[in-house]
Amino acid sequence: MGGYSHPIDPWRVRISVGKVIRGAGILLPDRQVLTCAHVVRQRGAERPAPEVLVEFVGMPTVSPLEATVAEGGWQPSFADRRGDLALLDLAGAVPAGRHAVLHQRSVRGRTVWVQGFPADTPDGAWVRAMIAGPTGPHDELMQLDPISTSGLRVERGFSGAGVLDEQTGQVLGMVVSAYADRDVSWMFPTETILDYLPGLAGEVTGTPPVDPAFQDRIDRLTEVGQAGELLRDVRELVDRLASAGATDVLNLVGDPPDRSVVLVVLVALADPRLRAALPVEMIAAVPADAVLPMRSIDLAVDAAGKTTEEVGRRIAERVGPPENGNARNGSGDALPPVTVVVDSVDQAADPESLLTEVLLPMADSRSTGRHARLVIGSRAALPTRSGATTLRLSGRGYSAPRSPDRPESLAGRLDRLDGLVDEVDAAETVARERFRAVASRIRGIPRPTERTPLLRLRATQLRAVGHSRPDEPRLSAGLAAVEHDVAEALRQARESLRRYDELLDRRARLRGLLDAYRARAVAGGFAEDIDLAARYEHAYRLLACGPCDLAAAEEAVHRYLPAVRQRLGTAVDRGEGAR
Missing domain, CATH: 1.10.8 (Helicase, Ruva Protein; domain 3)
Structure with missing residues (x-):
C-alpha cells in the first residue's frame, strides 16, 4: 500500500439526511465540510435537505453536528452533468487542526484510497483505485479504476469521499459518482473543485498546472491579427509532439512575443479553465488534430527570472518523482508520460544549470524511471542533447502588442486596419456557419450581423486618403470611428457565437x-x-x-x-x- 497509513485521518466524515446515510464528506477549515450536492439534496427537489447530520468517523469522540449549506456553497449538477458540489457550515465547533488540506498536482496514474459508506457497510469500507485520466463534460472529472484485492468497488455511499494519495496521504480531490453496474467511478480533482468554489483557494496546497504568466498572456490573444498563421504554428508544434517518442525534448525557438503566444495557445487548448478564456472564433477555427488531449500538459511554467531551484521545485511539486522510485502504479501499469512546458529558459537566472541539472535529466527516463515530454522555449536554439527536436518560428510578427506609453502612428494604425477587418471577417464567417447549423435544429434564432463589406470599404477609403493626403485633418477622426466600429462588429460576432452555443x-x-x-x-x-x-x-x-x-x-x-x-x-x- 505504500508508506501511508490512511485510517488515522481525522477529517473523514459520514453524512446522513433524515437518519439515512447518504455519503461521505471532507472536513475543511472554518468548520466547513465539502461533499457532493446530491448527497445532501432533498428528495424530490433541487434544493438542500433541511436536516443534514455530519458524523466524524475520523474523530469518534466528537459528537455529530447538524450542517447547512454555506453561502455560495450550493453547486448542484447541471443537466449536462457538470457540477455537483456542496460546501456545508457546521452548527458547532470541532477540534482545531484536524481538517483536510486539498492538494493540487498532476494525478494521472496515481494510486489512491477512498472510504465510503455503502448500504451493507455503514461503518465504512476502503477501496484502492488508480486515477486513469480526464473524462466527463469539459474534462472536469478524472476516472477512477478499482485495483482493490478485496473485490470492493466505489459505489453508492462513496460520493463526497476524499481521494487519498497512497504514497503521500495528500487529498487530491473528491469522489463524485459511480455506475451502479460497472467497475468505474469518477472524482473531482482539486483544480475542478476550485473552479466551482474559488473561495477555497487559500486553503489549497501544491502547484497549479499553469503558471500565472501564461494566464496573463491570454489577454494578448485578443490583439492577434493573424490567427490563421498562429494556429498553423500551434498545429506544427502539436504534430511534432504527436510524432515524437514517449521521451522527447522539443525546443521552440523564436522571439519572445510570438513564441510565448504560440505556447500559451498550445497550453490553453489543453486546459479546461484557460480554454474558456480564449477568443471564441479562435477555438472555432482550431482543427481537432491541432489540439493536445485535455489536461495532457501537466505543468506550464515561465522560467524568466527564476532560479534553477524555483523551477525544479515547481516541477517536483506538480509531477513529483515516481512512487518509491518505481515507474509503475499500484496496478502494475507503467505511469503515463508527463508533459512539461517551460518558456523563457534562456531568461532564467542561470539558464545552463536549469537545462543541465533539471530539464534534461527529467527528460531522461533512464534516470527518472518515467517517460517525459519536454517543450522548452527560447530566443536561440539551446544545447539540448542528441535526438532533441528544434522548431523555429518563421518570425511572422503576429503577436507584437502596442506599448501603452508609445501611441501608434496614424500610418501604423492604417496598416493594421486591414488585419483587424480580417478578424471581423473570420468571426462573422464562423458566426454565419454556426447560425446555419443551429437554425436547422432550433426555431426562431436571430441572424448574425454582416458588417465586413462596409468596414472593408471604409478601410480602403481611409487608406487611400492616408497615402494621398496624410495631413488631412479628418483622417484621425475617421480612423478612430472605423476602429470603434470594427471593435463593435467583432464583439457582436462573438456575442452571436456565444448565444448560438448556449x-x-x-x-x-x-x-x-x-x-x-x-x-x-x-x-x-x-x-x-x-x-x-x-x-x-x-x-x-x-x-x-x-x-x-x-x-x-x-x-x-x-x-x-x-x-x-x-x-x-x-x-x-x-x-x-x-x-
Whole structure:
C-alpha cells in the first residue's frame, strides 16, 4: 500500500439526511465540510435537505453536528452533468487542526484510497483505485479504476469521499459518482473543485498546472491579427509532439512575443479553465488534430527570472518523482508520460544549470524511471542533447502588442486596419456557419450581423486618403470611428457565437435529461407505462423532429421529469446510476 497509513485521518466524515446515510464528506477549515450536492439534496427537489447530520468517523469522540449549506456553497449538477458540489457550515465547533488540506498536482496514474459508506457497510469500507485520466463534460472529472484485492468497488455511499494519495496521504480531490453496474467511478480533482468554489483557494496546497504568466498572456490573444498563421504554428508544434517518442525534448525557438503566444495557445487548448478564456472564433477555427488531449500538459511554467531551484521545485511539486522510485502504479501499469512546458529558459537566472541539472535529466527516463515530454522555449536554439527536436518560428510578427506609453502612428494604425477587418471577417464567417447549423435544429434564432463589406470599404477609403493626403485633418477622426466600429462588429460576432452555443447547449442538456430519466423509468419497471410514454414521446418529438421550439420542448421535458419521480417514489439519485 505504500508508506501511508490512511485510517488515522481525522477529517473523514459520514453524512446522513433524515437518519439515512447518504455519503461521505471532507472536513475543511472554518468548520466547513465539502461533499457532493446530491448527497445532501432533498428528495424530490433541487434544493438542500433541511436536516443534514455530519458524523466524524475520523474523530469518534466528537459528537455529530447538524450542517447547512454555506453561502455560495450550493453547486448542484447541471443537466449536462457538470457540477455537483456542496460546501456545508457546521452548527458547532470541532477540534482545531484536524481538517483536510486539498492538494493540487498532476494525478494521472496515481494510486489512491477512498472510504465510503455503502448500504451493507455503514461503518465504512476502503477501496484502492488508480486515477486513469480526464473524462466527463469539459474534462472536469478524472476516472477512477478499482485495483482493490478485496473485490470492493466505489459505489453508492462513496460520493463526497476524499481521494487519498497512497504514497503521500495528500487529498487530491473528491469522489463524485459511480455506475451502479460497472467497475468505474469518477472524482473531482482539486483544480475542478476550485473552479466551482474559488473561495477555497487559500486553503489549497501544491502547484497549479499553469503558471500565472501564461494566464496573463491570454489577454494578448485578443490583439492577434493573424490567427490563421498562429494556429498553423500551434498545429506544427502539436504534430511534432504527436510524432515524437514517449521521451522527447522539443525546443521552440523564436522571439519572445510570438513564441510565448504560440505556447500559451498550445497550453490553453489543453486546459479546461484557460480554454474558456480564449477568443471564441479562435477555438472555432482550431482543427481537432491541432489540439493536445485535455489536461495532457501537466505543468506550464515561465522560467524568466527564476532560479534553477524555483523551477525544479515547481516541477517536483506538480509531477513529483515516481512512487518509491518505481515507474509503475499500484496496478502494475507503467505511469503515463508527463508533459512539461517551460518558456523563457534562456531568461532564467542561470539558464545552463536549469537545462543541465533539471530539464534534461527529467527528460531522461533512464534516470527518472518515467517517460517525459519536454517543450522548452527560447530566443536561440539551446544545447539540448542528441535526438532533441528544434522548431523555429518563421518570425511572422503576429503577436507584437502596442506599448501603452508609445501611441501608434496614424500610418501604423492604417496598416493594421486591414488585419483587424480580417478578424471581423473570420468571426462573422464562423458566426454565419454556426447560425446555419443551429437554425436547422432550433426555431426562431436571430441572424448574425454582416458588417465586413462596409468596414472593408471604409478601410480602403481611409487608406487611400492616408497615402494621398496624410495631413488631412479628418483622417484621425475617421480612423478612430472605423476602429470603434470594427471593435463593435467583432464583439457582436462573438456575442452571436456565444448565444448560438448556449442554445445548442440548452437543447443538448434537455435531450440528455430526457434520456436519463427515460432510462430510469425503464430500469424502474415503467417501460410500458402509457402516460409516461406519451409524455416522453411528446418531449422527444419537440426536441428531435425538425427545428424545435426550445421553450415548448423545455416545458414538455419538465412535465415528464416529475411524472418519473412520482412513479419511482423518490428523486433520481445520481449515485444509483451513471453520472
